[in-house]
Amino acid sequence: MKTILLDIKKNQKISVAEDTQFVLADSRGFEEEFTLNLVFQKPGVASEVLGIFNLPAAEKIHLTTSSNHLVPGTSCHTYIKAVLNEKSDFDYRGEIFIGKKARQTTAYLHDHVLVAGDNIKRNSQPILQIETNDVQASHGSTTGRIDRNELYYLESRGLEKNKAEETIIQGFLIDLIKKIKDENVKRSVLDKLGLKNE
Amino acid sequence: MPEKTFRKNIDIRKNYSEKFGFNMPEEFLLKIEKGLNEETVKRISKAKNEPAWMLEFRLKAFGFFKEKSLPSWGPDLSKIDFDDIYYYLKPVDEAKKTWDEVPESIKNTFEKLGVPQAEKEFLAGVKAQYDSEVAYSSLTKELENEGIVFLSTDEGLRKYPEIFEEYFGKLVPFSDNKFAALNSAVWSGGSFVYIPKGAQVKRPLQAYFRINAEKMGQFERTLIIADEGSFTQYVEGCTAPVYSTDALHAAVVEVFVKKGARFRYTTIQNWSNDVYNLVTKKAKVEENAVMEWVDGNLGSKTTMKYPSCYLVGKGSRGEMLSIAYASENQHQDTGAKMIHLAPDTSSKIISKSISLKGGRSSYRGRVEVSSEAKNAKCRVECDALILDEDSASDTFPLMKINEGSAEIEHEATVSKINEEKLFYLTSRGLTEDEAMSLIVSGFIEPIVKELPMEYAIELNRLIELEMEGSVG
Numbered sequence: 001m002k003t004i005l006l007d008i009k010k011n012q013k014i015s016v017a018e019d020t021q022f023v024l025a026d027s028r029g030f031e032e033e034f035t036l037n038l039v040f041q042k043p044g045v046a047s048e049v050l051g052i053f054n055l056p057a058a059e060k061i062h063l064t065t066s067s068n069h070l071v072p073g074t075s076c077h078t079y080i081k082a083v084l085n086e087k088s089d090f091d092y093r094g095e096i097f098i099g100k101k102a103r104q105t106t107a108y109l110h111d112h113v114l115v116a117g118d119n120i121k122r123n124s125q126p127i128l129q130i131e132t133n134d135v136q137a138s139h140g141s142t143t144g145r146i147d148r149n150e151l152y153y154l155e156s157r158g159l160e161k162n163k164a165e166e167t168i169i170q171g172f173l174i175d176l177i178k179k180i181k182d183e184n185v186k187r188s189v190l191d192k193l194g195l196k197n198e
Numbered sequence: 199m200p201e202k203t204f205r206k207n208i209d210i211r212k213n214y215s216e217k218f219g220f221n222m223p224e225e226f227l228l229k230i231e232k233g234l235n236e237e238t239v240k241r242i243s244k245a246k247n248e249p250a251w252m253l254e255f256r257l258k259a260f261g262f263f264k265e266k267s268l269p270s271w272g273p274d275l276s277k278i279d280f281d282d283i284y285y286y287l288k289p290v291d292e293a294k295k296t297w298d299e300v301p302e303s304i305k306n307t308f309e310k311l312g313v314p315q316a317e318k319e320f321l322a323g324v325k326a327q328y329d330s331e332v333a334y335s336s337l338t339k340e341l342e343n344e345g346i347v348f349l350s351t352d353e354g355l356r357k358y359p360e361i362f363e364e365y366f367g368k369l370v371p372f373s374d375n376k377f378a379a380l381n382s383a384v385w386s387g388g389s390f391v392y393i394p395k396g397a398q399v400k401r402p403l404q405a406y407f408r409i410n411a412e413k414m415g416q417f418e419r420t421l422i423i424a425d426e427g428s429f430t431q432y433v434e435g436c437t438a439p440v441y442s443t444d445a446l447h448a449a450v451v452e453v454f455v456k457k458g459a460r461f462r463y464t465t466i467q468n469w470s471n472d473v474y475n476l477v478t479k480k481a482k483v484e485e486n487a488v489m490e491w492v493d494g495n496l497g498s499k500t501t502m503k504y505p506s507c508y509l510v511g512k513g514s515r516g517e518m519l520s521i522a523y524a525s526e527n528q529h530q531d532t533g534a535k536m537i538h539l540a541p542d543t544s545s546k547i548i549s550k551s552i553s554l555k556g557g558r559s560s561y562r563g564r565v566e567v568s569s570e571a572k573n574a575k576c577r578v579e580c581d582a583l584i585l586d587e588d589s590a591s592d593t594f595p596l597m598k599i600n601e602g603s604a605e606i607e608h609e610a611t612v613s614k615i616n617e618e619k620l621f622y623l624t625s626r627g628l629t630e631d632e633a634m635s636l637i638v639s640g641f642i643e644p645i646v647k648e649l650p651m652e653y654a655i656e657l658n659r660l661i662e663l664e665m666e667g668s669v670g
Contacts, residue, residue, distance in 0.1 A: 084602070103587070115602040119569070122600075128593040130612050133584035138611040143599055 003182035013037040024051040025189040029059030040074035051080040055088040066095040075106035086117030093125040100131045109139035230286040259372035259382030266376040273500045273529045285384045347392035354390025369452040377448040377476040388418030393428040402431040420451040424459040431462045453481040462490040468497040475501040485511030493520040506535035509543035516545040524557030533562035538571035547578040553589035560592040567604040580610040
C-alpha cells in the first residue's frame with residue numbers, strides 16, 4: 001500500500017486505482033473548506049484515510065471526506081483525530097456512499113475529538129448511504145474532554161499539569177501516526193504536528 | 199435455492215388488508231368538500247365553535263403554509279395533492295361517554311381493533327379517534343378522582359381555554375415547518391392531557407387513531423402537560439384501512455414535562471402503504487425531568503418523523519427508542535433531536551431499522567449542545583439491518599457541540615443477516631424462516647421490551663406469524 005501526504009490547499013477528487021493510504025495532517029487551521037473525495041471504480045481496491053489535527057487556539061478546520069463505492073470488493077477505512085484548544089472550531093463531515101453494485105464493500109469511519117480548551121465549537125456529520133445489503137459499514141464519532149483520571153494519574157507520578165496534558169494529547173494522536181506505513185511521511189507528519197519521534 | 203423465496207416472505211405486514219384493511223361505510227354529520235383554502239379553514243373553526251384567537255391562529259398558519267415550499271431534503275413528497283384531500287369530517291356530533299351511545303358502525307370498527315376488551319383489561323382511559331373527531335371517550339373514575347384530564351383536544355379547548363392560550367402552539371409554532379403549519383390551520387381531534395402535580399398514573403393512557411374515509415387527511419393535534427413530579431405513560435397506536443389513493447397524516451404533538459416529572463410517549467404507527475405520515479413532535483423538558491419517546495414505524499408509504507427533546511432544565515434527560523421497518527414501496531425517514539440547553543443534561547437515542555423488499559429506511563438525527571449546557575452527555579446508537587440486495591439504508595446524524603465539557607458519542611452500523619448465526623440456528627433444527635425471524639426479533643428486542651405488554655406481544659406475534667408463513 002502506498003502512502004500519500006495530501007496537500008490541504010485545494011480540494012481533491014481522486015479515483016482510487018491502487019491500494020493507497022491518504023494522510024492529512026496539520027497543526028494549523030485551514031483558510032478554506034477542504035474536501036477529499038475518493039471514488040472507487042476499480043474492484044478490489046483498498047484504502048485508508050488518516051486525518052490528524054492539533055488545532056491551536058481560535059483556529060478553524062472545515063473538512064469533508066467522502067468515499068464513494070461503485071464496484072464490488074473495495075474498502076475504505078477513515079480515521080480522523082483532532083485536538084481542540086481554546087476557541088478552536090472543527091467542522092467535519094464524513095460521507096460513505098455504497099452503490100447498488102458495490103457488493104462486499106467494507107467502509108468504516110471513526111471521528112474522534114479530544115477537547116483541551118474551553119469555548120470550542122465542534123460539528124460532526126458522519127453520513128452513511130447504502131443501497132445494497134452485502135456490505136460492512138459503520139461509523140463512530142466521539143467528543144470528550146481530557147480524562148481527569150488520566151491527568152490525575154500522570155500528575156501523581158510527578159508530571160506538571162501542562163506536561164501531563166501534552167502527554168495525553170500525544171498519546172491520543174500517536175495512535176494514528178503509527179498507522180502511517182511510509183517512514184518519510186510519518187516523519188513529516190510528526191514535524192508538522194510538532195511531535196517527537198519515539 | 200430458497201434463499202430468495204424466504205426472504206421475500208418476511209413481511210410482517212403481509213396480511214394487512216385482511217387484518218386491518220376493512221372499510222366501514224362512512225357516516226358523517228359534516229364533511230367539508232375536498233381542497234384547502236381560507237374558506238375551508240374558517241368553516242372548520244366555525245363548525246367547532248372555537249374562540250376567535252384560534253381562528254386567527256389557523257388563518258396565520260394557513261398563510262405560512264401557502265408560502266412555504268416542500269422540504270428540499272428527505273423523501274419525495276411531490277406526489278401529495280393538497281387539493282385532493284378532505285380536511286374535515288365530523289362523524290358524530292359529540293364525544294360519547296358510554297360505550298352504548300357509540301354508533302353501531304363505529305363500534306364495529308373498534309370491535310375489530312379490539313379496543314373495548316383492551317380497555318377492560320388494561321387501559322386506564324381510551325380515546326379513540328375515528329376520523330377527525332373523537333367518537334368515543336371514557337375515563338375511569340380513578341383518573342378523574344386524581345384530577346387527571348384526558349380529553350379530545352377540541353373538548354380540551356372548550357373546557358380549559360386558559361391552559362390552551364398558555365401552551366398551545368408554543369412549543370411547535372406553525373412556522374416550525376410546512377406540515378406543522380398545515381396541521382395548525384386545519385387541526386382536528388387529538389388528545390389533551392393534563393397530569394396534576396405529583397400524580398402517578400399507573401396504567402398507560404391510550405389513544406387509538408384511525409383513518410377511515412378515503413382521501414381523508416388526518417390532522418390531529420395533541421397537547422400534553424405533565425406537571426411537577428408526575429409520572430405517566432401515554433400510548434398511541436395507529437392502523438388505517440388500505441386505499442389505493444394517497445392519504446395524508448400530519449400530526450403535531452407538544453409535550454411539556456415540568457420539574458421532576460417523567461413522561462413516556464409510545465407510538466406504534468402502522469398506517470397502510472398509501473399514507474404519507476409527516477409528524478412534528480416536540481417535548482420541553484424542565485429541571486430533573488425525563489422525557490422518553492418510544493417510536494415504532496411499521497406502516498405508511500413515507501414517514502418523516504423526528505421527535506425532539508428540548509432539555510431546558512438543569513439535570514433533565516431525553517430518550518428516544520425507535521424501530522423502523524421499511525418494506526416494499528416504503529420509505530421510513532425517522533430519527534430524533536436532542537437539544538441540550540442546560541447544565542448536566544443527558545440524552546440517549548437508540549434507533550434500529552430493518553429494510554427489505556426494496557424498502558428504504560433513513561435515520562436523521564440532530565444533537566446540539568449549547569454553550570450553557572455544561573457537562574452534557576449524549577449517546578446515539580443506530581443499527582440498520584438490510585435483508586436483501588434491493589433494499590437501502592441511510593444514516594444522517596448531525597452533532598453541533600458548542601461546549602467543551604460535553605461527552606458525545608455516536609455510533610452506527612449497517613449489516614445484513616449474519617450468515618453464521620443463520621447457519622448455527624438452522625443446524626440446530628430451525629427452518630431458515632424461523633431462524634430469520636428469531637434473528638430479527640433479537641435485533642429489535644431491546645426496544646420491544648420497552649413497549650407496554652400488549653404491544654410487545656402484538657409486535658412479536660406479527661413478526662413470527664409472517665415469517666412462519668413462508669414455510670412450504
